[in-house]
Amino acid sequence: MIAISATDKKLTSSMDLRFGRAPYFLLTDGETSRFVSNPFCNEESNIGPRLVNFLKEHNVNRIVTGEIGPKAKAKLDEFKIQLIMLSEDKIALLHILKKMNLNR
Template sequence: MIAISATDKKVTAPMDLRFGRAPYFYLSDGKESRFIVNPYCQEENDVAPRVVQLLANENVSKIITGEVGPKAHDGLLKQNIQIIMLDEERIKINQVLKKINF
């Protein structure tokens, strides 16, 4: 299962460059796809560990995002979630999917 940080709940929306603060995540296993809400994006403290756990609970094995802080990085590694960072501002989720041939 892959996850892409998203600014909105549509594949034409831009990828969110902020991992922990992304309001949504696009999830796909290649057959089924859906968006989930990040309930922690507005929290002030310890967002990263909770977002990592949210994705781990969804059986995510790869996260595609723009920036990952040290707490998130460590947590993702502990959960065996591969990190793929893209620095292309305003790249849309459907464009990310084409790039990774998904």
Template structure:
């Protein structure tokens, strides 16, 4: 299964970035093999608005079924939910460890956004 993890860097040993829409990278990890693709999210890092929605669209386009991140706002959450992508919030530590927790079933899926909208 492909899962997306927000990241501060381009390696599995990079720290999870708590920001979904404005994370510099999103790693798309194949959980069976740990093979991964680095998605450059730099266009959204400084976006005036819509960063979460655009990042959610990218995650969907890459075929991920789960997003692991720190915070996810309501518009991004709604976009992910519409694409049938489950969200795991409050993720910290290294990307590799987040994926290991997912594989071990040590995660809880979010039922709503955990960050307020930006106005």
């Protein structure tokens, strides 16, 4: 399962460059896709590691985002979750899916 940080719950919305502060994540396996809300985006601290745990519970094994902190990165390494970082601002989720050949 792949998780892409998202600014809104629409495929036409942009990827959110901020991993921990992204309000939503698009979860997809190439066949089915759904959005989940980030339950930690308004928290004060330790957002990244808790968010990685949350995504792990959703069977995520790859994350596409823009920026990630060192604590979250350490947690990704611990769980062996692949990180794909994109620096393009305002790249549409549909465009990312197309690049990854997941636009079904």
